[in-house]
Amino acid sequence: MTHPSNYTGPASGLLQKTLLRSGIVYAATTVIPFVPAFYQQDFDAGFSVKGYPYRWLDVISQNNPWFFSSQGGKNYEGWLITLLVCLVIGIIWALVEKQVNKDRNALAQNSVDDRLYNLFFILVRYQIALRMSWFAIAKVFPVQMPFPTLSQLNTSLGNFTPGKLYWLTTGVSPFFEVFAGIFELIATVLILFRRTATLGALMMIAILLPIWFVNIGYDAGVELASLHLLFLSVALLLKDADNFYAILIRHRQGVINYIQLPGFREQWKKVARIVLKTGFIFLFLFYRGYHYEQLYAAGKTFKLPLDDGVKSFTGLYKVTYFRINNKLLPYSPDDTVRWQNVVFEKFNTISIGSAGAFKLKTDNKIRTTEYYGNIGRLYYGYEADTIKHILSLKNRVDTSDSIAFHYVLPSTGRFIIKGVNNKNDSLHIELERVEKHYPLSLKRNTEVRE
Structure with missing residues (x-):
């Protein structure tokens, strides 16, 4: 009492x-x-x-x-x-x-x-x-x-x-x-x-x-x-x-x-x-x-970027072609230069899967669930000029790293991008969207499609 x-x-x-x-x-x-x-x-x-x-x-x-x-x-x-x-x-x-x-x-x-x-x-x-x-x-x-x-x-x-x-x-x-x-x-x-x-x-x-x-x-x-x-x-x-x-x-x-x-x-x-x-x-x-x-x-959270991405770009893409400085690099899971895959988020982030060396970010003063506490991907904020077909990328962790790409969409779900990175390397990359289903995102009792 x-x-x-x-x-x-x-x-x-x-x-x-x-x-x-x-x-x-x-x-x-x-x-x-x-x-x-x-x-x-x-x-x-x-x-x-x-x-x-x-x-x-x-x-x-x-x-x-x-x-x-x-x-x-x-x-x-x-x-x-x-x-x-x-x-x-x-x-x-x-x-x-x-x-x-x-x-x-x-x-x-x-x-x-x-x-x-x-x-x-x-x-x-x-x-x-x-x-x-x-x-x-x-x-x-x-x-x-x-x-x-x-x-x-x-x-x-x-x-x-x-x-x-x-x-x-x-x-x-x-x-x-x-x-x-x-x-x-x-x-x-x-x-x-x-x-x-x-x-x-x-x-x-x-x-x-x-x-x-x-x-x-x-x-x-x-x-x-x-x-x-x-x-x-x-x-x-x-x-x-x-x-x-x-x-x-x-x-x-x-x-x-x-x-x-x-x-x-x-x-x-x-x-x-x-x-x-x-x-x-x-x-x-x-x-x-x-x-x-x-x-x-509105489907947003302050833990992630608030700016919308290009809706039609959203998805996972495999890298089918990767050429750097006119040198073609075939796929290899251990290649630290070649991109493995690319993700366009629903917000304005492009992430790149890579086997390169990563520095783990554990400083969460300005926390983002993108790159805090994980490695294996590079995270870029992007702006897309859909008229001139230009993608401007800026690394969300290292702001000195930026890339400007010109892109072409030869067909639905495909990208051809060309540009020069901050190391002055010329890049020619081709992407193909992968239709992938994630059991984590499916509701309970929903059949998982293979």
Whole structure:
């Protein structure tokens, strides 16, 4: 059961005072973007904020403390140092406050602690909701982990990192992704309201604990992000630790308390609280949810390029003829120069299968499910002049690599392309579309065509 009346805030010992103040410092420093790199990033490159203004909400939601992304998302040392620094600040704060308030009565001091705990309670709840609202909505409208692209469906399994493979296997089942998103969204909403915050925190722990283990087991690179949210969710339950122990271990009756609203005397504070909370829910849940629904309905995701490709080009092509500098290269799976196959995506990407040496890209600051966490293909953004029959390609990873091709379409599903690459090699390549069916893309109980 829940009950508000017999709860007067945290215990007033020095340890509790120190932990409370340390918690406030930690919660504030991990939600406010103090890292200079946050302000130096290209927001449009990372979030497409110019074309999609509501993505500023994602910028705020995905602000990362310095220890999140450093060392591949595994900077536990940095996290522990942050906790230690916050603890030291909390100790100093508590000792200074004790000295300043040594002549104040205990009731007045407890009143200060009550207000500080309310501040801590607000900072933690809204930070969890801030971060989890994006993950939840991006799963409810499954754009966080999109279905594998044609390029990925034609990439060997061994060319994916474990973390990338986990993302793709989750994207294969939109039903599961939506279910996970609904569960996360319910927990996020519950945590926003004081009477249901405890239930929301319990749900968050149930969600975040396996996510943390998944990130560890698959080396997904966001271990600390999930651990941080898990840590905050547990912190919301500490006020009732004794009651949970009584109920769950000693099998005795206990009362789960909730934090009551602060007793504002001024009317404007009461109104401001309602306006701010309503605004948060409207912007981060309803407004963003509506736009993500529109994005999903259009068949797009921010994890992939947003510009459409030429619809008639879309498909997998085998390379039937490859000549470089007037030298014909027959097909060989080990040839590091010859192209093996080409994919035109439904968006403006051309990917080229190759046996050449690849540098694995694991930097996911501006994540794209095209080339993050896999090798075996070169990825080019393209622009097509369908009047002059010119394809302009620019490497999505190495922007100094560009190719301009003139193409001819002798028949449906065939390409003849000629051009010069950035190494000044002349290329003559012929492509033929391959009609290929993918069991992963077929609905259940649908017969797989050979």
